Amino acid sequence: MEALKALAFSGSLKKDSFNKKALKVAVETAKKYGAEVKEVDLAELNLPIYNQDLENPFPEQVKILRNMAEWADVFIISSPEHNHSISAGLKNAIDWLSRKHDETIKGKGAVILGVSTGNSGTLRGQAHLRQILEALDMFIVPQPEVLITNGAQKFDDKGNLTDEKSIAIIDALVKKTFDQFTKIKQ
Ligand SMILES: Cc1cc2nc3c(=O)[nH]c(=O)nc-3n(C[C@H](O)[C@H](O)[C@H](O)COP(=O)(O)O)c2cc1C
Numbered sequence: 001m002e003a004l005k006a007l008a009f010s011g012s013l014k015k016d017s018f019n020k021k022a023l024k025v026a027v028e029t030a031k032k033y034g035a036e037v038k039e040v041d042l043a044e045l046n047l048p049i050y051n052q053d054l055e056n057p058f059p060e061q062v063k064i065l066r067n068m069a070e071w072a073d074v075f076i077i078s079s080p081e082h083n084h085s086i087s088a089g090l091k092n093a094i095d096w097l098s099r100k101h102d103e104t105i106k107g108k109g110a111v112i113l114g115v116s117t118g119n120s121g122t123l124r125g126q127a128h129l130r131q132i133l134e135a136l137d138m139f140i141v142p143q144p145e146v147l148i149t150n151g152a153q154k155f156d157d158k159g160n161l162t163d164e165k166s167i168a169i170i171d172a173l174v175k176k177t178f179d180q181f182t183k184i185k186q
């Protein structure tokens with residue numbers, strides 16, 4: 001069987017982002033389970049703010065993201081929680097992808113995770129992300145949820161996630177998503 005293709009991106013645009021660091025773990029895990037992974041940095045891509053007047057044709061940066069999304073079977077998204085929801089940067093990217101979403105999103109799978117510096121571990125943000133992606137007909141396993149709390153204490157000076165429980169739950173989520181998504185696709 002062909003390898004699953006995964007597109008990984010962080011909802012945090014910040015350079016020294018905890019979510020970018022957690023995303024690295026999910027990317028390595030996806031590769032371990034045989035996926036081909038492409039990563040895109042939304043800060044580098046610098047998408048314009050979504051505006052329906054700019055859709056015909058899509059701006060060049062949007063085309064790059066949409067082409068990558070079309071290529072992928074699965075998205076891997078690590079996002080912070082901003083004001084009890086997802087980051088504006090992530091919502092903006094999804095809004096661009098949601099146009100003609102049968103090309104970019106529909107029927108694909110998603111692995112979602114998040115790190116916060118507080119106690120919520122992005123619980124509320126992830127609930128919103130799940131709602132948005134499911135509305136666009138994405139497949140997301142109900143459990144496990146990767147909610148990394150107190151992020152400042154879970155990474156070492158080199159940016160490596162050191163919390164064994166979080167590493168194990170990322171592994172379980174990626175494996176379960178890949179297993180179930182592969183079955184759906186067969
Ligand atoms: C604009 C803004 C809003 C935030 N809102 C929340 C929030 O609602 N819940 C939460 O747990 N943390 C919140 N935080 C704190 C984030 O958890 C923290 O900044 C974390 O480092 C974000 O992840 P990142 O390092 O990947 O950007 C907020 C931070 C910012 C900058």
